[in-house]
Amino acid sequence: MNKIYPSAEAALEGVLKDGLLVASGGFGLCGIPERLLDAMRDSGVKDLTFASNNAGIDNEGIGKLLRTKQVKKMISSYVGENKEFERQYLAGELEVEFCPQGTLAERMRAGGAGIPGFYTKTGVGTQVAEGKEVKVFGGEEYILEEGIFADLSIIKAWKADETGNVVFRKTARNFNVPAATCGKVCVVEVEEIVPVGSLDPDAIHLPGVFVQRIVVGAPYDKKIEFTTTREREAV
Amino acid sequence: MNKIYPSAEAALEGVLKDGLLVASGGFGLCGIPERLLDAMRDSGVKDLTFASNNAGIDNEGIGKLLRTKQVKKMISSYVGENKEFERQYLAGELEVEFCPQGTLAERMRAGGAGIPGFYTKTGVGTQVAEGKEVKVFGGEEYILEEGIFADLSIIKAWKADETGNVVFRKTARNFNVPAATCGKVCVVEVEEIVPVGSLDPDAIHLPGVFVQRIVVGAPYDKKIEFTTTREREAV
Amino acid sequence: MSEASKGWSRNEMAARAAKELQDGFYVNLGIGIPTLVANYVPKDITVTLQSENGMLGIGPFPYPDEVDPDLINAGKQTISELPHSAYFDSAASFGMIRGGHIDLTVLGAMEVAENGDIANWMIPGKMIKGMGGAMDLVAGVKKIIVVMEHTSKNGDPKFIPACTLPLTGRNVVDMVITDLAVFQRPDHDSPFRLVEMAPGVTAEEIAAKTTAHYVS
Amino acid sequence: MSEASKGWSRNEMAARAAKELQDGFYVNLGIGIPTLVANYVPKDITVTLQSENGMLGIGPFPYPDEVDPDLINAGKQTISELPHSAYFDSAASFGMIRGGHIDLTVLGAMEVAENGDIANWMIPGKMIKGMGGAMDLVAGVKKIIVVMEHTSKNGDPKFIPACTLPLTGRNVVDMVITDLAVFQRPDHDSPFRLVEMAPGVTAEEIAAKTTAHYVS
Numbered sequence: 022m023n024k025i026y027p028s029a030e031a032a033l034e035g036v037l038k039d040g041l042l043v044a045s046g047g048f049g050l051c052g053i054p055e056r057l058l059d060a061m062r063d064s065g066v067k068d069l070t071f072a073s074n075n076a077g078i079d080n081e082g083i084g085k086l087l088r089t090k091q092v093k094k095m096i097s098s099y100v101g102e103n104k105e106f107e108r109q110y111l112a113g114e115l116e117v118e119f120c121p122q123g124t125l126a127e128r129m130r131a132g133g134a135g136i137p138g139f140y141t142k143t144g145v146g147t148q149v150a151e152g153k154e155v156k157v158f159g160g161e162e163y164i165l166e167e168g169i170f171a172d173l174s175i176i177k178a179w180k181a182d183e184t185g186n187v188v189f190r191k192t193a194r195n196f197n198v199p200a201a202t203c204g205k206v207c208v209v210e211v212e213e214i215v216p217v218g219s220l221d222p223d224a225i226h227l228p229g230v231f232v233q234r235i236v237v238g239a240p241y242d243k244k245i246e247f248t249t250t251r252e253r254e255a256v
Numbered sequence: 257m258n259k260i261y262p263s264a265e266a267a268l269e270g271v272l273k274d275g276l277l278v279a280s281g282g283f284g285l286c287g288i289p290e291r292l293l294d295a296m297r298d299s300g301v302k303d304l305t306f307a308s309n310n311a312g313i314d315n316e317g318i319g320k321l322l323r324t325k326q327v328k329k330m331i332s333s334y335v336g337e338n339k340e341f342e343r344q345y346l347a348g349e350l351e352v353e354f355c356p357q358g359t360l361a362e363r364m365r366a367g368g369a370g371i372p373g374f375y376t377k378t379g380v381g382t383q384v385a386e387g388k389e390v391k392v393f394g395g396e397e398y399i400l401e402e403g404i405f406a407d408l409s410i411i412k413a414w415k416a417d418e419t420g421n422v423v424f425r426k427t428a429r430n431f432n433v434p435a436a437t438c439g440k441v442c443v444v445e446v447e448e449i450v451p452v453g454s455l456d457p458d459a460i461h462l463p464g465v466f467v468q469r470i471v472v473g474a475p476y477d478k479k480i481e482f483t484t485t486r487e488r489e490a491v
Numbered sequence: 492m493s494e495a496s497k498g499w500s501r502n503e504m505a506a507r508a509a510k511e512l513q514d515g516f517y518v519n520l521g522i523g524i525p526t527l528v529a530n531y532v533p534k535d536i537t538v539t540l541q542s543e544n545g546m547l548g549i550g551p552f553p554y555p556d557e558v559d560p561d562l563i564n565a566g567k568q569t570i571s572e573l574p575h576s577a578y579f580d581s582a583a584s585f586g587m588i589r590g591g592h593i594d595l596t597v598l599g600a601m602e603v604a605e606n607g608d609i610a611n612w613m614i615p616g617k618m619i620k621g622m623g624g625a626m627d628l629v630a631g632v633k634k635i636i637v638v639m640e641h642t643s644k645n646g647d648p649k650f651i652p653a654c655t656l657p658l659t660g661r662n663v664v665d666m667v668i669t670d671l672a673v674f675q676r677p678d679h680d681s682p683f684r685l686v687e688m689a690p691g692v693t694a695e696e697i698a699a700k701t702t703a704h705y706v707s
Numbered sequence: 708m709s710e711a712s713k714g715w716s717r718n719e720m721a722a723r724a725a726k727e728l729q730d731g732f733y734v735n736l737g738i739g740i741p742t743l744v745a746n747y748v749p750k751d752i753t754v755t756l757q758s759e760n761g762m763l764g765i766g767p768f769p770y771p772d773e774v775d776p777d778l779i780n781a782g783k784q785t786i787s788e789l790p791h792s793a794y795f796d797s798a799a800s801f802g803m804i805r806g807g808h809i810d811l812t813v814l815g816a817m818e819v820a821e822n823g824d825i826a827n828w829m830i831p832g833k834m835i836k837g838m839g840g841a842m843d844l845v846a847g848v849k850k851i852i853v854v855m856e857h858t859s860k861n862g863d864p865k866f867i868p869a870c871t872l873p874l875t876g877r878n879v880v881d882m883v884i885t886d887l888a889v890f891q892r893p894d895h896d897s898p899f900r901l902v903e904m905a906p907g908v909t910a911e912e913i914a915a916k917t918t919a920h921y922v923s
Contacts (some may be wrong), residue, residue, distance in 0.1 A: 022515030022537050048760040048797070049783040051776060074797070099837035107834050119835065122759065123801025123843030130798040131374070135589030135631055137393035139366070139374040142846040143805060146824075146877025149842060158372035158402070167393070184539070184548075184575040190458065191794055193777040195761050198796035202590065218574030223425065224459035225577035226796070228547045229539070230517045230592050243776035246783040251768040257731030257753050283544040283581070284567040286560060309581070334621035342618050354619065357543065358585025358627030365582040370805035370847050377630040378589060381608075381661025384626060414561075419755070419764075419791040426578055428561040430545050433580035437806060453790030460793035461580070463763045464755070465733045465808050478560035481567040486552040 024185050024235050025214060029060035032208050032236040036173055037066040040093075044129055044169060044204050045073040045083065046176035046197030049246050052189065053082045054177040056210045056238035061175075062086050070094040072129065072169050072203075074122060074196050078102045081244055087115070096169070098122035102246065121149060124166050126199050131168035133202025133231075138167050174204025177238070178227070181211045182220050185229030194226060201231050210238035259420050259470050260449060264295035267443050267471040271408055272301040275328075279364055279404060279439050280308040280318065281411035281432030284481050287424065288317045289412040291445045291473035296410075297321050305329040307364065307404050307438075309357060309431050313337045316479055322350070331404070333357035337481065356384060359401050361434050366403035368437025368466075373402050409439030412473070413462070416446045417453075420467030421460045429461060436466050445473035498670035498689040504638050506531040507668050507687075508597050511636060512538050516594040517587075519543060519628055522566045524638045525597035539575070541593055543624040545584045548576035565624065585624070589631040596632040598625065600639045600664075602654045605703035607664045607679055609637060610656035622659060629660030641669035642700050650674065650683075650703040672697050674705055682706050714886035714905040720854050722747040723884050723903075724813050727852060728754050732810040733803075735759060735844055738782045740854045741813035755791070757809055759840040761800045764792035781840065801840070805847040812848040814841065816855045816880075818870045821919035823880045823895055825853060826872035838875060845876030857885035858916050866890065866919040888913045890921055898922050 026032035043061075047053030058077075061069075062085050069092050076095050077084030079102075086092050087105050094116040100106055109115035120128065121143045131139055140163035144150050154165040176197040179190040187209060189197060201207045209232050261267035278296075282288030293312075296304075297320050304327050311330050312319030314337075321327050322340050329351040335341055344350035355363065356378045366374055375398035379385050389400040411432040414425040422444060424432060436442045444467050499507065501524050509531035512518065519541045520528050529549075532538050540549040542564045549564060550571035557571060564570045587593060600611040609629055612622040629635050642648055650667055667674040673687035684706040688697060694707060715723065717740050725747035728734065735757045736744050745765075748754050756765040758780045765780060766787035773787060780786045803809055816827040825845055828838040845851050858864055866883055883890040889903035900922040904913060910923060 048781075049779065051760070051779050051783070097837060099839040101836035111834065117835075119837050121838055121842035122797070122840035123805055123847070126797035126801050127369070127371070127805075130586070133590045133592075134362070134586035135591060136362070136374050136376060137398055138391070139371050141371060141805060143843045145846065147842060147874045149838075156373070163372055182575060186575060186577050188458070189794075189796075191775065191777040191788070192758070192761050192779055194458075194794055194796050196797045199798040202586065202592075221459070222548075222572060222576040223423065223429075223461075223578050224456070225579070226458075228577040228579060228587075229575065230541070230547055230587055245774070245776045245779070245785060247779075247785070248774055249768045249784040249786075250771045250774060253770045283565075284563065286544070286563050286567070332621060334623040336620035346618065352619075354621050356622055356626040357581070357624035358589055358631070361581035361585050362589075365802070368806045368808075369802035370807060376589060378627045380630065382626060382658045384622075417791060421791060421793050424578075424580075426559065426561040426572070427542070427545050427563055429578055429580050431581045434582040437802065437808075457764075457788060457792040458794050460795070463793040463795060463803075464791065465757070465763055465803055480558070480560045480563070480569060482563075482569070483558055484552045484568040484570075485555045485558060488554045 024232060025183060026234055026236045029056040029210060029236050029238065032234045033057065033060050033064065036206050037061065037064050039066055040068045041172040042070045042072065044171035044174045044200040045071055046195065046200040047082065048074055048195035050078065050081055050244040052177050052193030052195050052197055054175040054210050056236065057175040057208060058082060058085055062089055062091065067091045068093045070096065072096040072171060074098050074125060076100045076103055076106050079104055094118065096120055096125065098125050126196060128166055128169045129199035129203045132170045133199060136168050138165050140164065141166055169203050171204040174201050174207040176201045176207065176209050178209050178211045180213050180215050180220065181209060181235050182215050182217045184217055185232030185235060186220055186225045187227040187232060188220060188224065189226050198227055201227050206233050207231055208234040210236050212239045212241060213237065259467060260418060261469050261471045264291040264445060264471050264473065267469045268292065268295050268299065271441050272296065272299050274301055275303045276407040277305045277307065279406035279409045279435040280306055281430065281435040282317065283309055283430035285313065285316055285479040287412050287428030287430050287432055289410040289445050291471065292410040292443060293317060293320055297324055297326065302326045303328045305331065307331040307406060309333050309360060311335045311338055311341050314339055329353065331355055331360065333360050361431060363401055363404045364434035364438045367405045368434060371403050373400050375399065376401055404438050406439040409436050409442035411436045411442065411444050413444050413446045415448050415450050415455065416444060416470050417450050417455050419452055420464030420470060421455055422462040422467060423455060423459065424461050433462055436462050441468050442466055443469040445471050447474045447476060448472065498692055502527060504668050504670060507673065508636055508638050511595060512536060517541055517592065519593050519596040519632060521598040523599050525599060528597050541587065543584050543588060545579050545581055546576060548573040585627050588627050591631055591633055593632045595634045595636065596628045597636045597638055598628065600637045601649065602656050603637050603650050603664050603667050604654045605652055605683060605705065607662040608654045609659045609664050610654040611659045613657050625659050629663040634665050635663050636666040636668060637664050638668045641671040648700055648702045650701050652702055652704065671700065714908055718743055720884050720886060723889060724852055724854050727811060728752060733757055733808065735809050735812040735848060737814040739815045741815060744813050757803065759800050759804060761795050761797055762792060764789040801843050804843050807847055807849055809848045811850045811852065812844045813852045813854055814844065816853045817865065818872050819853050819866050819880050819883050820870045821868055821899060821921065823878040824870045825875045825880050826870040827875045829873050841875050845879040850881050851879050852882045852884060853880050854884045857887040864916055864918045866917050868918055868920065887916065
């Protein structure tokens, strides 16, 4: 069973269709599936809904597909730093469902774990609760949030072995794990494919069962939104 | 902030009380918090409810506290291989709430994640569904299961650093992670405490935020329920 | 009843179930005959076995000097690891199962009903040991194969119009493999169809030993 | 209004918030003034900072040659790792937050109401950027401290009888630290009490600039 594809384009072949619900990993520009987003843009697929914590920035990440108007709707917790997003949103060209960050992560995990709904305190008494069922547990109110069941998951990882076991690096893990689990098909772009047996079985972040297709996206020129540093003390 | 205690007894001091709901890790005899269970038995604390996948065997694991009649109720998925359990259960001395294994794991995780209830297909149309709310999502029935919010979590791990970051070994991880998260206080027994900085930050199974107390339980004489082997081919 | 028919042995039933495996499948095998299925995986395909206590990539039983108490399967037997094995916790494990990421499970049963109900966890009046992960597996795995003797020790049919024992799952079974025959259905709205008989077994014998309605 | 009062600077407000830290606390700090709290952790206690994008044990900003695009905080700034750091995914991260495992969070706000409501994520008619993790934090963390200017740029009170802006959380705030004063309540059923004033600030000035009901 070969899971390795020669290019992002090949890795998406046969799974792209207008109107898809796509779960995407990444936080800001950290750990986003750049190559797969590029390939989706180039494919011309449209009317996409993205469940993704952010919407990229003007010409990075999902921002690239916003620019080409391939995105119909975003399910996100934060969409700052994106002028074209703002323009389309204010013009009514783009639908946005704001979802608290933790609720979004849990909705993806729930979808991946076969849980269609769960109750949370997050958002009780706010706009987020509007239209949602309220239930009392132990005297406190909770709202019902629904699992996200995506058509396609696209994520970015550090390394994968040939069977699809995946590891991430530092805070680039973020939404990539829950996003990976909630799609009917999960395509992973990695920095490196390593031989089977070279990853520690006790330290796999995403077991191969969740991964259908793998593509090497290297070399990466990883973007930073805000570079903050301190000065090295004089020796 | 010192989390390291000199003995299992010391690690449980001040947190034991009759009638506690205790979440315990382990699957069969694999990865069970033996030292902490011994210390609970010796403490004489009683009327305990255990959320634990199994109930140990006759003189191992929770079986030890069954023998001394310190357990009022078990919330478990499977309780075979335990004659004293059977006797007390059939005599009506012990209450048992059977919970499907995956539902039990998810109920613990939910409790730890602040989720008081979630919907699952598991058990729909069975005795497990009796008395539970049924809800339809996408044309299919699901039942509402509640998160477990324990008073105390006791778990067994492989290594911890001094700040409580924990790693497990192979299939001894099992219920230890979800059980750890759902208690007000989590006490961990480990084979070894390692210096801060010796665990890979990308490979922590249970971050220190979940761990209040640590005790070294070594040396361990780990029990096996069914030793199965194959023959080495002749050279 | 034909005393002449031998039907399939336990190993032959397991081998028959193994024919349902496809390259790349992730599979969970129950205890008993289902465990034997691992011995019949076709050589030209790759199948990864999941153990619900937290492992993907179950290896064979260990050599005597490799036995490790921290490495067991869901039947609590010692096992070994493979190069592509991965460990995870029980919540993650059942996330895989409930979430439909496991392609196939093979389970034993006490009763299967013609509507796909299965009963395999308790007998009223007898000591209840619990359902373990069976309810999660039948609710979550994509394809559910039951392997069981065609009749009970008393000769009573086990593939029946409606389960008499408490259910493990409602309308979940896709295929039933017994020592005498194989029944299958394409989806959960269709009736089971008799698709195969063991050598020397006749359609009449199966009909005589089956009270469930099925299509021939 | 007294033009003479200086009140606390941003750093002084952060330092005041830092006094609420206790040894062993796990803490999430919001963007802006809350981030400065990290600079005032008392030397004799250990506090572990959580970043909701998936990290425990946030270190200081990196040296220029250590900048790593895979290592950022929730404000998307580059940070560094500590020997006891741990990484995890976003679902696990918010499990910690929602599950009440984080002891304290310090957040900014546009409005806080006398009943503990907080509004800090949107202004109707203006571009909405989203709530990020703020709703999860105020719902899940054990103690919620708001650090904000006492009045808006127009001089309007921000600690008010009822929020006018869409809420981030209902009845969640435990403590309010402004440039002029500190308000606190022991539980979510009690009113806020004025517990501290900045040097040179009078109770009268605070009363004049606060429309929320509070106990003096």
